[in-house]
Amino acid sequence: MEITGVSVRLIQPLRRGRVLCVASVTFDNSFVVRNIRLLEGPKGYFLAMPSQAITIKCRRCGRKNTVRSNYCNLCGTRLPEERIPIDSETGKPRSYQDVAHPIKTELREKIQASVIEEYKKALEQQNKQSAQGTVPTQYKTDSKLERQIGEPKRFISGNP
Numbered sequence: 339m340e341i342t343g344v345s346v347r348l349i350q351p352l353r354r355g356r357v358l359c360v361a362s363v364t365f366d367n368s369f370v371v372r373n374i375r376l377l378e379g380p381k382g383y384f385l386a387m388p389s390q391a392i393t394i395k396c397r398r399c400g401r402k403n404t405v406r407s408n409y410c411n412l413c414g415t416r417l418p419e420e421r422i423p424i425d426s427e428t429g430k431p432r433s434y435q436d437v438a439h440p441i442k443t444e445l446r447e448k449i450q451a452s453v454i455e456e457y458k459k460a461l462e463q464q465n466k467q468s469a470q471g472t473v474p475t476q477y478k479t480d481s482k483l484e485r486q487i488g489e490p491k492r493f494i495s496g497n498p
């Protein structure tokens with residue numbers, strides 16, 4: 339499977355939490371997966387595939403509840419104990435599942451590398467634009483600096 343297109347939308351530092359960008363990735367010019375997020379964790383970059391909350395249907399009223407609920411949010415009926423799927427990798431309960439997911443590590447790594455590459459390009463482009471004054475100062479992104487001071491860049495005084 340070949341990656342034939344990647345587009346990213348940068349998430350601005352004030353809003354992003356740990357999400358750096360949201361990407362759309364096209365495969366073989368014929369299949370696109372949107373809403374892939376690139377995050378930065380303690381061990382470096384990692385990808386989160388698009389996911390949805392796992393729900394369980396109440397036996398009594400049919401209401402869909404999250405797996406974290408013990409009782410139905412609509413009618414109060416106790417939900418069955420065996421409702422929570424266990425993650426085979428971590429052994430912990432899961433409340434989200436990926437809607438699209440690379441099965442092979444090789445493909446996951448390929449997707450991740452492509453998204454990181456596009457992310458860096460977009461970041462560079464953005465910094466270039468902000469240096470030219472086409473982007474407001476508070477949107478300038480310098481993640482290395484942010485990590486060091488733990489604050490968004492707008493708190494650093496700008497050019498005189």
Ligand SMILES: [Zn+2]
Pocket residue numbers: 396397398399400401410411412413414415
């Ligand atoms: Zn119910």
